[in-house]
Structures are given as structure tokens and as C-alpha cells.
Amino acid sequence: MKYKMYDEMMEQPDSLRKTFECEKSTMDEVSKLIPEKDKVYLIGCGSSISTCYSVRDAIRMSSTNIDIEVYTGYEFYYNKKLTINENSIAIFTSQSGETADTLASLRKTNEFNIHSVSISNEPESSMIKEAKTPIITRCEKETAILGTKTYITQLACLYQILFAASNYDGKDTLLKQLIVIPDILEDLLKTTEYDNRLLAENFKNEDIFYCLGSGPNFGLAYKLAMTMLMEGAIKHACPEYSAEFRHGLIERAEKDVPIIFLKSDFESDEITQKAIEFSENLKLKSIIYELKDYADIDKLLSPFVFVIPLEWFVYYLAHYNGEDPGATRHIGKVRY
Numbered sequence: 001m002k003y004k005m006y007d008e009m010m011e012q013p014d015s016l017r018k019t020f021e022c023e024k025s026t027m028d029e030v031s032k033l034i035p036e037k038d039k040v041y042l043i044g045c046g047s048s049i050s051t052c053y054s055v056r057d058a059i060r061m062s063s064t065n066i067d068i069e070v071y072t073g074y075e076f077y078y079n080k081k082l083t084i085n086e087n088s089i090a091i092f093t094s095q096s097g098e099t100a101d102t103l104a105s106l107r108k109t110n111e112f113n114i115h116s117v118s119i120s121n122e123p124e125s126s127m128i129k130e131a132k133t134p135i136i137t138r139c140e141k142e143t144a145i146l147g148t149k150t151y152i153t154q155l156a157c158l159y160q161i162l163f164a165a166s167n168y169d170g171k172d173t174l175l176k177q178l179i180v181i182p183d184i185l186e187d188l189l190k191t192t193e194y195d196n197r198l199l200a201e202n203f204k205n206e207d208i209f210y211c212l213g214s215g216p217n218f219g220l221a222y223k224l225a226m227t228m229l230m231e232g233a234i235k236h237a238c239p240e241y242s243a244e245f246r247h248g249l250i251e252r253a254e255k256d257v258p259i260i261f262l263k264s265d266f267e268s269d270e271i272t273q274k275a276i277e278f279s280e281n282l283k284l285k286s287i288i289y290e291l292k293d294y295a296d297i298d299k300l301l302s303p304f305v306f307v308i309p310l311e312w313f314v315y316y317l318a319h320y321n322g323e324d325p326g327a328t329r330h331i332g333k334v335r336y
Contacts, residue, residue, distance in 0.1 A: 003319070005144040005232075005326040006053070009311055010189060013182035013220040016156055018138035020179065026135050028040050030089075030117055034066060034165035035087045035113075042070045044093035045101050047147035047227045050155060051093055052195055054219030055158040058300040060216050060230020062268065064166035073101020077108055084112045091117040095142065095150040105160055106130060119157050121150045144326030146232035147319060151223065155303060156181065174298045180303050184295050185290065188308035192294070196309050197227040199287065200316035206285070207260050208236040213262035214269050219241075224310055232325045233317040242272040253278065258285040264302040 015296055043051035052070045072081065076090075078160055090109045094102045097120035105126055109116045118131035121139050128134040137153035154193060159178055163171045203209075209229055213221035220240050225237035240245075240249055241260070253259070263272050279286045295305045318325035 003144075003315070003324050003326055005146075005148065005257035006137060007149045008142055008144050008326070009308075009315070011139070012149045012152050012189070012308075013185045014149065015137070015153050016182045016185070018262070019136075019153045019157065019233035020160075022063070022134050022138050023157065024160070026133065027157060030133055030135075030161050031164035032089075033089055034162070036076055037087055039069065039086075039088040040068045040092070041064055041076065041088060041090040041109075041114075042068060042158070042160070043073060043076045043090060043102055043105050045073050045099050046176065047151050048099070048102070050096060050219045050226070051151065051155040051158055052077075052219070054216040054303045055162055057218060058159070058216040059162055059166060061268075062163075062166065062168040062170070062300060064163075066166055068162075071105070073099060073103075073105050075100070076105040082108070082112055082114070085302065086112070086114060089115045089117065092127055092131065093119050093154055093158070094125075094127055095121050095147055095154070097122040097127035099114060103127055106229075119154050121153075122310075126311070126324075138206040138293045144232070144305060144313070146227045146325070148221075152181075152303060152307065154274050159301070165216065170298065175298060177301060179305075184297070184305065185237060185308060188305065190293060192295065192309040192311045197313035197316045200313050201320055203258060203285070203287070204320035206235070208238070208255065208258070210252075211237060211239045211260045211262075212242045212245060212249075212259060212272065212275060213239075214242040214272050215266045216300060216303055217262040217264060217266075217306065220306055220310070221260075223307075224314075227316045228310065231315075232314045232323075233321065234323050235317065237275050242275055243268065245271070245275040245278075250275075250278070253282055253284055255283050255284065258287060260287045262306055263290045263301070266297045266299055281317065307336070 118127040139149040211221040224240040225239035229237035
């Protein structure tokens with residue numbers, strides 16, 4: 001049986017191509033503003049804040065000149081350190097453009113005369129209309145609550161804007177690889193479905209998953225737990241930085257506990273590997289995704305690669321439990 005999420009997954013490559021075709025010039029305008037600013041704020045909720053976490057950690061790992069802070073919507077709204085006319089830029093991320101938390105923060109930013117940028121998939125949404133610089137992801141309608149094509153396009157916009165503005169030595173190569181991500185996605189959508197369908201069948205009776213990643217993979221681990229597994233597959237899940245394994249999760253590491261590891265051979269993945277080895281010694285139900293198994297690409301782009309096999313895993317995990325992976329029980333796509 002095919003769910004609506006299936007079609008939306010398949011539309012990811014073209015959505016990304018269309019977004020860059022239509023919005024690249026606007027992204028370049030934002031990139032040119034950033035070096036003049038003292039600080040960049042990234043604000044979002046759910047899948048949207050996960051993209052903020054990933055690009056923040058990618059920027060920090062590349063030792064660039066950009067000072068980034070990430071906030072959820074209302075955390076930013078209640079931030080008492082904001083000052084009127086401060087020399088900063090705030091980038092707001094929302095699939096619907098109507099997320100109440102994020103929209104309130106956007107309006108406060110405009111009141112404080114801070115340059116506001118919105119990245120959203122809805123051209124008629126409040127966030128697109130009210131931001132000083134709007135960027136519209138070209139995904140058409142998306143219904144799956146966990147976010148597929150809106151996630152990948154939003155993440156790509158953030159990477160393009162921030163790395164183009166950075167002094168990262170490898171940025172030219174990274175940005176060239178970012179442009180060919182749609183081709184990589186098309187291949188992964190074909191080649192990773194079968195294995196992750198089998199994996200989902202093996203894990204369909206599990207009640208809880210721990211999701212670990214280092215650097216920009218933490219943002220994806222956060223999305224995997226918070227929106228993909230909990231909202232999409234209706235499974236309990238918890239995200240952690242890999243280095244936090246030994247500060248709590250290690251005490252829950254038992255033979256029957258499933259842990260999903262995202263590993264890209266970052267320097268910080270030395271800790272990820274230690275967690276994997278500890279888990280394997282205890283014969284945990286470890287699920288290990290390694291970048292080298294999927295693509296030869298800049299490690300900082302690994303969330304773009306890992307998300308496809310993870311989408312297949314969650315899609316079939318929901319299916320084998322009688323759930324529509326794009327439906328919800330209590331929340332809607334736009335407001336709560």
C-alpha cells in the first residue's frame with residue numbers, strides 16, 4: 001500500500017531543483033548581508049529547528065567566521081537580550097509559515113528593526129508576507145506531518161545561505177556538491193528502500209528508539225526522534241548528541257534496547273564509535289548508518305544523505321504497525 005508520504009518522498013529531488021532555480025538569487029542576497037552582521041539567529045520548531053541545529057553545527061565544525069544562535073520560537077520571543085536596532089539577522093524556518101511560536105518571534109524581530117528572513121513552503125503565509133526577505137521553498141503541497149521535501153529544501157537553503165557567507169576553506173566544493181544533491185537523492189530513493197523495509201519489519205515491535213549523532217548529524221537525530229519516529233511512526237524516541245551517551249543513556253544500554261547511530265567520521269565521531277563498540281559488546285540492537293555506505297560527499301552534508309534511508313525506515317515502520325506515516329493523532333500541519 002502507498003501512502004501520500006510516498007509521493008512526497010519521491011518529489012524531493014525536483015522540489016530541491018525548483019527551489020534553487022527560483023530562489024538562489026534571493027539566497028545570495030541574504031548571504032551578502034551576513035558578513036556585515038554581528039550575529040545570526042536561526043529560529044524554528046519541530047523539523048524546522050532540526051535544520052537549524054544541523055547547519056549551526058556544520059558551520060561551527062568548519063571553523064568559520066559566523067556567530068550563530070539557535071532558538072525555538074517562543075524561546076526567541078522571550079529572549080530578554082534582544083535590543084532594538086541591534087546589528088543581527090534572524091532567519092525563521094517553518095513549513096507552513098503559520099507556526100504560532102515562530103510567527104510571534106518574527107513579529108517581535110520586525111518590531112526591534114532586526115532584519116528578518118523567512119523560509120517557508122507557503123507563498124501566501126503570514127511569515128512569507130511579513131518577513132523583510134522571504135524565501136519560498138518550491139515543494140507544492142506537503143501533507144506528511146514529519147516533513148520530507150520541505151525538510152530537505154529548507155535545509156539546503158540554510159546551507160547555501162550560511163556557507164556562501166562563510167570563510168570556510170572548502171566552501172566552493174561543498175556548495176558545488178549541494179547543487180548535485182538532487183541526483184544523489186534520486187539514487188538513494190531507489191537503492192535504500194529494500195534494506196530499510198526489511199529493517200523496519202525486524203524492528204516493528206519495538207516501543208522506543210534512541211537516536212544518536214555528532215555535529216550536523218545531531219540535528220537529523222533530533223528530527224528522527226521528534227518528528228519522524230514519534231509523529232510519523234508513533235514510537236517513543238529520544239535524540240542525543242553522541243557524546244552524551246556516557247552521561248545517562250549508557251545506564252539504559254541493555255541487550256534489548258535499540259539505538260540508531262549516525263556516523264560520518266567527523267572528528268567528534270570518535271565518541272560515536274566508542275558508543276557503538278560499547279553497545280555491540282552488550283549485544284544491543286544497534287542500527288548503524290555510515291556515510292561511506294551511501295555517498296562520497298563532504299561530511300558536513302551528511303544529513304542530506306542519511307535522511308533518505310531513515311525516511312524509508314520510518315515509512316515502513318509505521319506501515320507494519322498499521323499507521324499512516326504522514327497522519328497525526330492530535331496535531332495539525334499548520335497550527336495548534
